[in-house]
Amino acid sequence: MSTAVAEPAAAEDDLLPPAADDQDIPVPPGAPRALLGSLLAPHRRRIAVAVLALLLQQAALQAGPLLVAVAIDRGVPALRDHDAGPLVAVTAAYLGCALLATLLQRAFIRFAARINQDVLLDLRGRIFRHAQRLSLDFHERYTSGRIISRATSDVDTLRELLAEGLQELLMVFLSVGYITVVLVVVDWRLGLAALVSFLPMYLIVRSFRRRSQQVYRRSRTVTAALIVRFTETMNGIRPVQAFRREAANEEAFGTVNRQSATATADGLLEMARYVFLSRLTANVWITGVVVLGAFLVTDGSLELGVLTAFVLYLRRLYDPIDQLAMFLNSYQSAAAALEKMAGLLAHEPSVPEPAEPAALPAAAGKGREVAFRSVSFAYADGKQVLPPFDLRLPAGRTTAVVGATGAGKSTLAKLLARFYDPTTGSVTLDGVDLRGLSTDDLRAEVVMVTQESFLFSGTVAENIAVGKPDATRAEVEAAARAIGAHAFIAALPDGYDTDVRKRGGRISAGQRQLVAFARALLADPAVLILDEATSSLDVPGEQAVQHAMRTVLAGRTAVIIAHRLSTVEIADRVLVMDQGRVVEDGTPAELVAGEGRFATLHRTWKDSLV
Incomplete structure (x- = not known):
């Protein structure tokens, strides 16, 4: 039996559905998380291998400052006694850890890239298939420009998060975890002093996340409106030119464009505020810990190499804060995009496929009653x-x-x-x-x-x-x-x-x-x-x-x-x-x-x- 594809029905000769608000459709609770879980589920093994590679990479990387401490406190004194063995061994270990960290990071990036592309391929396919399944009343209310935005700009935003943001987040959490343990083990006094800084850092991150979430939701909506306005104008270019709508369309597009620029600027200002507060807090805490460590070194209760390692670890502890800011920036934008895509994919056709299709009786002729x-x-x-x-x-x-x-x-x-x-x-x-x-x-x-x-x-x-x-x-x-x-x-x-x-x-x-x-x-x-x-x-x-x-x-x-x-x-x-x-x-x-x-x-x- 042949399958005919029906053409879009014109509604010029009939009552159109009442004018509907062409904003984004409601998102069921938990739909974004469920969508992300279903996208990642087929790649569990590869994700596990990638995470293992990253764990080992961070272990190799974070061994560096400890080796520096050993070199200062053990290698240099031995060298003064004409024994270069300890310093050579520490140097070789340092280079070996650096090489191992590089190789493991390369392996992680390769696995992450493959997972990223497979997930995006699956997601775009889902959006395209689901959009074709949705009933005519949906397409009469929900403009094609918004669907295009879901399958293009929103997917690209998620790609940026998967390609870069998640790697940064994992590295931040792993490095913080490794460094926190090492700091407390090396010297519990300085370690506790450093851990106290987590409280103001947490408050700064929490404030940024709450404020930027609203900004990026607005940004994704405005981006979709830009695509809608542009698509509508280009699709209707003949009547636009015939009725001299260029100026009016330019004014309407300019309004949406300015809204987009404002939303983007608000996002950048929020990130700038976050970076300023986080760096200020980090620098103040590092200064305080160095001063405390200097007193401990002068009274002989702390070795100079340990203090040096401590300072290096503190820099590594606070430097990822900027990376965390970039991740949160990508995360908020991607979360808003994922929310909109989840809403689209969760929307069920108003004309559903029957669970158990019925069979038509054999036709007596060409037609049917x-x-x-x-x-x-x-x-x-x-x-x-x-x-x-x-x-x-x-x-x-x-x-x-x-x-x-x-x-x-x-x-x-x-x-x-x-x-x-x-x-x-x-x-x-x-x-x-x-x-x-x-x-x-x-x-x-x-x-x-x-x-x-x-x-x-x-x-x-x-x-x-x-x-x-x-x-x-x-x-x-x-x-x-x-x-x-x-x-x-x-x-x-x-x-x-x-x-x-x-x-x-x-x-x-x-x-x-x-x-x-x-x-x-x-x-x-x-x-x-x-x-x-x-x-x-x-x-x-x-x-x-x-x-x-x-x-x-x-x-x-x-x-x-x-x-x-x-x-x-x-x-x-x-x-x-x-x-x-x-x-x-x-x-x-x-x-x-x-x-x-x-x-x-x-x-x-x-x-x-x-």
């Missing part, structure tokens, strides 16, 4: 678009739906395509509730062609074959011939192998519509929905499509939503909708002969042709 049973539909805020109604569309018949803008026509089509689920009641296909069908089965049976004839980058043949990926070239050409598109395709520079470029910009709107028709027909659906699908065609093009449609739609269940009454004439049945209700129902001839809304619309259309 569609039934709306006590169906009503309202948006999330409770605003009702379709009041409760019942409707049966017999298999193999073509039904046209007409009515004023906002009458509910496109919502009816979206319910049939299961872009939305009804608020109450059910929509069935040969008696099977659409909610019970797998997405693959549903998209193979029901295909919608909209007035937005979206084409993907690639050749004409590839765009037609979207409806049936395993189609042969002969099948692709047969579909194009049936819809009347073969002539213009053959006239293109490379025929069916012509690259249509971004969004099909190389061919006209009417030609894109014909390719979209060929795509849908190649999918061979049982139910075909045409939502203003001929709106981009000129009169000759529309007539050609209508001629082809009479043959192609024969035997299928078809729903045609149109303003052009010329398209409606090929229907077996016409439904006239008003404010979500079906107010007229009959054949085109019966309704034209009457005195209702359709007859009035038909007379107006006829008069417009004269």
Whole structure:
């Protein structure tokens, strides 16, 4: 069974969802931590090896000051007695530790880099797959620019943390742990004096974390708004230039840009404040410990080499404070980004896949019966678009739906395509509730062609074959011939192998519509929905499509939503909708002969042709 990919449904002819706040979606408690855990879980062994390498690297690195103390207190006196052995041994040990630390750090970086890239590869894939799974109502409310921001700038922020920040954090904690133990063991008096400094350092770190967290959350939101504004302007560049919106857009972009600059500056100021306070505290404490150590050396209770090692260890203890600041800087930004990505990935589709999909019965012909049973539909805020109604569309018949803008026509089509689920009641296909069908089965049976004839980058043949990926070239050409598109395709520079470029910009709107028709027909659906699908065609093009449609739609269940009454004439049945209700129902001839809304619309259309 072929799988057809439905095109994005246009909402110009229907009631759009109420204007929604396009801010970031709520984040369930614990979702960021759960996301990070699921990303790292497959790499537990490699993480363990990397951590072991870092532990050994820090042990080798932190042995340096102790060896310096031994050299001063033991090696130098022995050298005065013409015994160079101890000093040579200590020097060799120092160089050996330095070399070992370098090799172990290289091993750690290699493991960390591989883990980092695998995690980011997994994360980007998850975001892309999940964004495609999310229902149409989500994409109508949550702009594509924000999704792009999640998969690009937010992922890059997390990459910076994984690539550099975590290594710095681990090194800081390991070095602090090693040095703290050594300081207390070497001399408990100076060790305790140094440990007291941890209290003001902790308060400084805590204050920075709390203040910067708010700054970086705001920064990630503003960054997403920048991408949204830029993407929206570039995607709509033709109306922007046609209606001279450049100045207004520049002003709007400038506002968001200034907000971004302010958020970035606030983050830098917070970091500067942190670095100033931490360095001031460190320098004051080092001075105090050196003075205390000097007194201990002069009264003979402390060796000079031990004091030297102590000073070296103190520098190593406090120097990572700046690294910790950089980590906290990266961490706050990455935490905000991870929070937003976790919110996106935790958002469930409003049109979910059934846990146990039902099987459709074998079709008696090309079409299938569609039934709306006590169906009503309202948006999330409770605003009702379709009041409760019942409707049966017999298999193999073509039904046209007409009515004023906002009458509910496109919502009816979206319910049939299961872009939305009804608020109450059910929509069935040969008696099977659409909610019970797998997405693959549903998209193979029901295909919608909209007035937005979206084409993907690639050749004409590839765009037609979207409806049936395993189609042969002969099948692709047969579909194009049936819809009347073969002539213009053959006239293109490379025929069916012509690259249509971004969004099909190389061919006209009417030609894109014909390719979209060929795509849908190649999918061979049982139910075909045409939502203003001929709106981009000129009169000759529309007539050609209508001629082809009479043959192609024969035997299928078809729903045609149109303003052009010329398209409606090929229907077996016409439904006239008003404010979500079906107010007229009959054949085109019966309704034209009457005195209702359709007859009035038909007379107006006829008069417009004269």
